[in-house]
Amino acid sequence: MAEIAQPALKDIFSAARFRQIAGLVAEVHPDFDRKRFIRLTTTGLEPLSLLQRLRHGTHALHATLPPGYADALAVLRKLAPRLAGDFTGMMLPDFVGVYGTHDFDTSLDALGFLTRHSSAEFAIREFLRRDLARTLAVMEHWSLDADEHVRRLASEGCRPRLPWSFRLDALVADPSPAAPILHHLRADPSLYVRKSVANHLNDISKDHPDWMLARLASWDLTHPHTQWIAKHAARTLIKAGHQPALRLFNFTGRPAVKLSAFRLTPARLKLGQTLEFSFTLTSTSRRPQQLAVDYRLHYVKASGGTAPKVFKLREVRLEPGQTVRLARRQMIRDFTTRRHYPGRHHLEIQVNGLILGRQGFLLQV
Numbered sequence: 001m002a003e004i005a006q007p008a009l010k011d012i013f014s015a016a017r018f019r020q021i022a023g024l025v026a027e028v029h030p031d032f033d034r035k036r037f038i039r040l041t042t043t044g045l046e047p048l049s050l051l052q053r054l055r056h057g058t059h060a061l062h063a064t065l066p067p068g069y070a071d072a073l074a075v076l077r078k079l080a081p082r083l084a085g086d087f088t089g090m091m092l093p094d095f096v097g098v099y100g101t102h103d104f105d106t107s108l109d110a111l112g113f114l115t116r117h118s119s120a121e122f123a124i125r126e127f128l129r130r131d132l133a134r135t136l137a138v139m140e141h142w143s144l145d146a147d148e149h150v151r152r153l154a155s156e157g158c159r160p161r162l163p164w165s166f167r168l169d170a171l172v173a174d175p176s177p178a179a180p181i182l183h184h185l186r187a188d189p190s191l192y193v194r195k196s197v198a199n200h201l202n203d204i205s206k207d208h209p210d211w212m213l214a215r216l217a218s219w220d221l222t223h224p225h226t227q228w229i230a231k232h233a234a235r236t237l238i239k240a241g242h243q244p245a246l247r248l249f250n251f252t253g254r255p256a257v258k259l260s261a262f263r264l265t266p267a268r269l270k271l272g273q274t275l276e277f278s279f280t281l282t283s284t285s286r287r288p289q290q291l292a293v294d295y296r297l298h299y300v301k302a303s304g305g306t307a308p309k310v311f312k313l314r315e316v317r318l319e320p321g322q323t324v325r326l327a328r329r330q331m332i333r334d335f336t337t338r339r340h341y342p343g344r345h346h347l348e349i350q351v352n353g354l355i356l357g358r359q360g361f362l363l364q365v
Contacts, residue, residue, distance in 0.1 A: 009336040012087050013053035015042045021057070021088060028078035029065070037064045051164060057091045058098055069103060073110050080117040089118030097123030101130060108138050112145075115153045122165050124157035132170050136177055143181045148190040154181050155196040161203040175204045175211060182215070187225040194229050201233030209237055213244055238292050239310040241353015251292055251352055256285035257318065259356040261325075264347055268362045271333055271340060275361065278327035279349055283318040291316045293326060294350050300343035300363065310350070332363065340365055 018041035022034045040060035048056055065072040076092045083089030093114045100107035108127065111120040127135040136158065143154035156162065158178045160171040171178055178200070185197045205212045216230045230249075237245035243253055262279040269275060283289055293313045298306040316324055334340055342365040349357045 010048065010050040010053055012050065013045075013057060015045060017088060018042060018045075018057065018060075021083070021091075024082045025061075025064075025075070025079055028082070029075045032075075033064045037061070040064070054088075054091055054094060055098070057088070058094045061091060061095055062099055069100060070106065073100075073106070077110070077113060080114050084117040086118065090120075090122070092118060093120035093123035096120070097126040101126055104131070104134065108135070111153070112138075112142060112150055116147055116149045119149070119156070120153055121156040121159075121162065124153065125162070125165055125168065128158060128168055129166070132168075132177065136181070139178075140180050140184070143184040148188075148192050151185060151188060151190065152193045152196045155185055155193065155200050159196075159200045159203050161206065172207055175208055179215065186219050186229060187223050189225065194225060195232070198229045198232035198235075201229070202236055205234065205237050209242060209245070213237075213248055217248060235312070239294055239312075239350075239353065241350075246292070246352055250290050252285075252289040253352065255289060255291055255351045255354060256283065257289070257291070257351055257356070258282045258284055259349060262349065262357045262359060264359040264361060266361070268364060269332060270364050272331070274329050274331045275347075276327070276329045277347060277359070278325065279357065280323055280325045281316070281318065281351065282323040283321055285318075286320050288320065289318045291318060291351050292353075295328065296348040296350060296355075297330075298346040298348070299338070300341045300345055302339075302341055304343065306346070308348075 019038055022037045025037065026032045026034045037060050040063055041057055045053065045056065062072070065075055072095070076095060080089065080092055083092065093111055096107045096110050096114065100110065104127065111124055114120055124135065124139070139154045139158060142150045145151050158168065158171060158181065160168050160175060182197055182200060185193055188194050188197065201212050201215070212233065216233065219226050219230065221227050221230055234245045234249065238249070238251070246253060258281070260280050260282065262277070264275070264277040266273070277295070281293070293316055294310050295313055296308045296310050298308045300306055313328060314326060318324060332340060340363060342363055344360050345363050346358055346360045348355050
């Protein structure tokens with residue numbers, strides 16, 4: 001079956017969508033220059049990337065909303081519920097991040113409101129970069145808010161290595177200023193918030209694994225929400241076979257297992273087809289073993305080289321001499337975040353970070 005082309009992610013901000021947004025702004029602000037906004041947003045749109053289009057819209061809003069900052073914010077507050085849940089709504093907090101750094105209190109209050117409708121995770125970083133301590137103090141207060149979107153912003157906004165944004169170098173160097181926020185959210189009832197806390201901690205693990213693991217060890221890991229956060233926070237370390245991380249979650253260190261019957265099919269495939277693999281693991285230990293079983297796909301890059309991505313497969317407890325069979329099916333298709341290139345790919349089986357087997361397949365694009 002032929003692979004169906006997916007629309008480009010940047011087309012979230014299409015000319016048609018900007019026309020729709022113009023209509024929504026006009027509904028809450030009758031004096032809005034709708035034609036000028038459409039002209040500004042659709043001119044030069046095509047070559048722009050997703051985030052460039054977002055900023056393109058932000059500049060157009062600034063050019064067409066009331067010139068006073070407070071008056072412009074009043075319009076954005078009315079508009080926000082009409083763009084709730086839509087990525088294009090991120091123009092509104094972006095407006096605050098671009099044009100509101102001169103008015104800290106008004107802008108932070110606006111972000112606390114706007115994030116309930118569309119995340120302000122990128123915009124808040126402009127304030128963190130300018131005044132880390134003052135902004136974190138507000139975000140710590142947000143971490144106790146009744147609204148899950150506000151609590152998530154408290155964690156997500158100060159991630160040291162937030163994707164699609166600049167690094168917060170001060171927090172990359174020393175994550176401790178954000179520790180009170182993470183502590184408040186360590187057992188949050190919202191999965192939306194817990195995912196952010198886990199990702200924040202996983203960011204930290206790339207620079208300060210010992211600090212991150214010590215933080216986790218100080219928490220009550222018997223609490224199901226905290227346990228979920230901790231396990232996901234340590235995922236990069238576990239996949240890398242980091243011994244302190246493995247011990248924290250009661251995984252056996254170096255595995256005593258034998259890999260056999262490792263089969264991967266088909267040997268050749270095209271985009272849209274499914275790769276299947278299976279194998280057995282047999283314990284060679286006299287003691288029970290707790291194992292993190294993963295697989296690594298080495299994807300061919302545009303340059304012709306390869307880069308691995310580790311996928312979680314299963315956690316297994318093996319009794320002495322016990323054998324278990326594992327299998328997985330994975331469709332090979334393009335995503336907005338990953339494009340496949342033709343060539344020989346490889347799949348490896350790893351247990352507690354140790355590579356036990358490797359096979360290849362040819363991808364034809």
